[in-house]
Amino acid sequence: MKPITYRLWSIVTAAVFLAGCVPDDQTVIKPEHLSIANPAPVTTEGKTFQQNNAAHKIILGVFDTGVDYNHPYLRDHMHYQLNEAGVPKSAGLDFLALDEWASPRIIETSAYEFEFLSEKQKKRAIDNHKTKEAYNDSVRREKMGKVCAANELVKIDPRLGRYMTAYRAVGVENSETKHGTHVAGLMSYDNDAIGLIPYKVIPYHETEQDEADFSRGKADRFVKNFENALKHARASGVKIVNLSLGGSFEKPTNSNDSSYEGKLEKYENYKRMLTGGLTSLVKEYKEILFVAAAGNDSGWSDNEARIQYPCGVEAPNVLCVGALNKDGSLAKFTNLPVNKVDLVLASGVKLISTVPHDNCEYFRKQFNNVIIEGTNDAGLCAYDLKKKEWKLDEKFAARYKPLIDTMYTTCADERTLFEPMSGTSMATPVVSRLAALAWLEKPNLSPSEVITELKQRSTVDNSRQFQTYVLKAKQPSWYKLFGAGK
Numbered sequence: 110m111k112p113i114t115y116r117l118w119s120i121v122t123a124a125v126f127l128a129g130c131v132p133d134d135q136t137v138i139k140p141e142h143l144s145i146a147n148p149a150p151v152t153t154e155g156k157t158f159q160q161n162n163a164a165h166k167i168i169l170g171v172f173d174t175g176v177d178y179n180h181p182y183l184r185d186h187m188h189y190q191l192n193e194a195g196v197p198k199s200a201g202l203d204f205l206a207l208d209e210w211a212s213p214r215i216i217e218t219s220a221y222e223f224e225f226l227s228e229k230q231k232k233r234a235i236d237n238h239k240t241k242e243a244y245n246d247s248v249r250r251e252k253m254g255k256v257c258a259a260n261e262l263v264k265i266d267p268r269l270g271r272y273m274t275a276y277r278a279v280g281v282e283n284s285e286t287k288h289g290t291h292v293a294g295l296m297s298y299d300n301d302a303i304g305l306i307p308y309k310v311i312p313y314h315e316t317e318q319d320e321a322d323f324s325r326g327k328a329d330r331f332v333k334n335f336e337n338a339l340k341h342a343r344a345s346g347v348k349i350v351n352l353s354l355g356g357s358f359e360k361p362t363n364s365n366d367s368s369y370e371g372k373l374e375k376y377e378n379y380k381r382m383l384t385g386g387l388t389s390l391v392k393e394y395k396e397i398l399f400v401a402a403a404g405n406d407s408g409w410s411d412n413e414a415r416i417q418y419p420c421g422v423e424a425p426n427v428l429c430v431g432a433l434n435k436d437g438s439l440a441k442f443t444n445l446p447v448n449k450v451d452l453v454l455a456s457g458v459k460l461i462s463t464v465p466h467d468n469c470e471y472f473r474k475q476f477n478n479v480i481i482e483g484t485n486d487a488g489l490c491a492y493d494l495k496k497k498e499w500k501l502d503e504k505f506a507a508r509y510k511p512l513i514d515t516m517y518t519t520c521a522d523e524r525t526l527f528e529p530m531s532g533t534s535m536a537t538p539v540v541s542r543l544a545a546l547a548w549l550e551k552p553n554l555s556p557s558e559v560i561t562e563l564k565q566r567s568t569v570d571n572s573r574q575f576q577t578y579v580l581k582a583k584q585p586s587w588y589k590l591f592g593a594g595k
Contacts, residue, residue: 117174117288117311117354117534133218133278135206139225145274147210148467150189150197151179159195161185165304167545169296170347172338173289173354175203175213176307177465180290181526182587186297188304188345201307202341204334211307213286213465217278220252249497257490257499258480265506268517272472279473287464291530292353294463295538296545298585303545306345308338311354331356332386339394348548351541352401353534356383357410357417357444383418391424398548398556399424400541402533403431403452404444412448423449426556428544428563432457432536437579443533451560453567453578455543457536459529461588469520479512524590539582 138146152158165188178187178200189197190209199209223234223241231241238244259275273279289307297303310331342350358379361372391399401419404410410417420429429450432440440458481488489509491502519525540563547562548554554562567578584593 117532133215133281135203135216135218137218137225137227138206138216139221142216142276143208145277146206146214146216147208147212148179148214150187150200151184153185156185157195158189158191158197162188162191162304164301166302167349167549168304168306168345168347169541169545170338170342170350171201171289171293171296171305171307172310172335172350172352173292173307174286174311175211175289175309176201176293176305177213177290177463177467178307180294180463180466182463183290183293183297183305185301186293186303186305188306190345201309202338203309204330204337205309211309213282213290213468215278215281215286217276217281220248220256220276222248246497249499250492254488254490254492254499255481257501258476258488261489261501261506262476262480262513265510266513266517269472269513271467272469272516272520273476279468280477282465282468283470283473287468287528288353288530288534290465291462291528292351292534292538294527294585295460295535296351296541298462298542298587300542300546302549303542306342306347308342310334310338332383332390335387336390339390339397342397343394347397349398349400349541349544351538352399352419353537355402355404355418355420357404357406357415359415360413380416383416384421387418388422388424391419391422391427395426396556397426398544398559399427400537400544401427401429402537403429403446405442405532406444407442408444410444410446410448417444417446420444420446420450421448425560427451428453428540428560430455430533430537430540432531432533433579434458439573440531442531451564453540453563453580455536455539455580455582457533457539458531460531460535460539461527461529461591461593462535462585463526464528466526469525471519471525472516475512475516479509527587527590540580543580543582
């Protein structure tokens with residue numbers, strides 16, 4: 110049996126797996142770096158945060174990897190908690206950093222020097238480097254060049270501070286946390302009545318607590334995060350929770366395998382934890398509609414031989430979503446549950462949606478390949494062996510000024526605010542948005558009645574082995590930027 114894995118149910122070039130460990134533990138961010146992780150929120154010119162909140166007639170929870178709340182196409186949808194002066198004091202919850210700002214930014218805590226490490230990290234540093242001075246020399250030589258380059262680059266062109274700040278791990282962000290922003294765009298586009306609250310619930314990075322029992326620890330932490338997020342969501346008036354994420358595991362069948370008993374015990378532990386934990390929570394929050402991705406394993410889920418969550422939670426307030434190709438055919442990657450969960454299908458292939466406005470792929474590549482590395486091992490900063498520190502290389506700075514200009518003009522193109530992605534992760538927020546529109550029209554419906562309403566608005570397809578309900582939505586207005594849509 111494969112160990113349980115929590116995943117984002119989307120495909121870029123391949124599935125995004127969240128089990129991979131990121132060495133930067135977001136619970137140990139230095140106080141002076143909190144503003145990097147959580148930039149100050151902004152509104153559209155002429156609007157106040159109170160006006161934004163008042164416009165939201167229905168609020169949806171984005172249980173994902175955080176949301177770029179300052180994205181030009183999302184900021185009017187963000188539903189903040191405000192202080193008495195009308196200034197945001199939180200944007201959802203971030204369980205990775207244990208704070209109240211669920212942004213998609215990640216801080217590179219692995220670049221910290223010895224005095225900022227945890228006790229366990231300090232012990233490991235001494236084991237590897239013998240002395241703290243040797244460890245600090247190593248950090249300065251291997252990692253601080255990037256910090257120097259980021260600082261100097263912003264001095265040369267302050268506009269580039271939008272894309273790179275010292276200690277910000279833009280590479281990790283690009284591969285791991287833009288998913289939540291993409292999902293958020295598909296949940297709310299072109300309707301200011303839809304408000305969003307982000308919840309960064311997925312434990313994709315490793316903490317010291319995880320090391321003792323990696324797989325079990327992740328599952329435990331996910332369920333606990335889920336519970337706390339639901340408490341916040343209920344108190345904030347959230348009506349729909351979007352779950353473009355999931356976990357799956359199979360029951361071991363080879364009883365002759367010497368490890369069978371251990372695998373079976375682990376399977377039963379996972380099943381008890383998840384069916385007991387998640388199912389009881391979903392049933393407790395019966396006033397909330399949970400819209401969940403079916404998953405991308407190209408498989409069937411029956412809750413016995415193969416379990417897939419959250420679609421494995423059998424409750425009247427759970428709606429499971431599978432993905433379709435653009436021509437309406439079933440996407441080859443989509444899972445299909447054969448349990449008692451309501452299932453609908455929606456488009457989920459190459460959907461264009463919002464991605465963080467401050468993470469430009471062109472910038473990231475040029476920064477890594479040229480600004481840091483340069484040519485002939487010379488980058489924007491050079492290492493001073495005597496002083497054991499990095500400093501600006503003036504010749505490099507002058508030579509690459511045209512490239513620095515190009516980096517900004519390329520990234521400032523409005524089309525860089527969007528990317529296509531595929532997966533049941535993308536079909537799910539489309540359905541969440543349709544559910545929100547139905548609820549806005551008929552605010553007295555219960556979650557199960559909203560599901561019935563969506564089925565009544567769907568196209569029933571009997572051409573497959575079982576009856577399916579196909580939902581369609583209009584394209585977002587930003588499709589016109591790419592010569593698509595009407």
